[in-house]
């Protein structure tokens with residue numbers, strides 16, 4: 060049988076990425092990040108879309124080259140249709156449409172968040188494998204935590220996912236980034252807070268935790284509590300942050316991880332599910348990864364933690380999701396628009 064080659068394209072935020080998958084195995088995954096946003100302490104949408112325009116052709120070329128295939132061999136093109144920054148998405152969507160039309164092959168639209176969840180199903184070629192690649196079995200729970208989302212997803216199949224809990228205000232990554240900004244640290248704050256937290260005392264400071272029903276999250280109160288506490292401490296010691304940045308980072312990280320894990324545990328207990336995965340940029344966090352291993356021991360969970368390269372935005376997760384949709388012949392019309400927030404169609 061002819062192999063199925065899927066080209067995945069991701070451009071929903073500030074990473075331009077392209078990946079090639081053959082029959083479910085990853086051949087290449089190339090990502091160009093955008094350093095231009097560092098100076099602004101956050102992603103500037105207009106600059107992001109311009110950078111995508113510059114990056115998309117070389118990134119796709121590199122992905123095909125690394126995969127060792129010609130574009131004519133592609134079976135379909137999978138692309139992130141949303142949610143994300145509209146200007147950024149438009150670059151990937153337009154490129155995917157143009158390439159698919161010129162090659163006369165189908166297009167598969169991918170929900171970015173489904174991509175994060177299905178990153179757990181990316182398989183490496185036998186010679187590239189670094190360890191056991193176990194995949195979760197359905198149904199499982201996935202904690203999806205990134206700069207824009209904090210959700211508990213009940214994953215019933217490759218295409219049937221139900222969000223059973225989500226943030227009612229800020230996302231976990233957003234809260235970390237904002238607290239890091241308040242401390243005058245760099246952007247994005249997540250990796251910086253993670254590094255500092257390893258040298259700090261997680262019980263040094265206490266910040267307020269939300270008290271909301273069900274499996275939903277809230278992080279805006281914590282952000283405010285962090286800001287107000289810091290302001291008070293700075294009145295007594297103008298160098299408070301410098302003197303305590305490790306403890307502040309460790310205490311902040313612990314609070315966020317506790318909030319995330321408590322609701323996840325509640326959902327796992329109520330639904331009697333023992334297979335629990337984590338996905339999204341914040342899943343790179345050491346404290347959160349440790350908490351997953353700890354909960355696995357304590358509650359008999361089987362946990363799935365993605366390799367670092369699949370935690371942040373990447374096209375491999377888009378290509379694998381596209382591959383499953385391709386097998387179902389779930390194609391998307393040329394007229395399908397990008398969507399920034401609500402899933403269309």
Ligand code: KG4
Nearest residue numbers: 205206207232249253340341343344371372
């Ligand atoms: O999934 P992602 O790459 O895309 C967006 O949602 O934009 O997630 C990015 C988020 C940022 O908030 C970043 O600070 C956070 O993931 N992040 C981390 C770590 N690495 C990235 N948060 C905590 N610890 C980390 N090691």
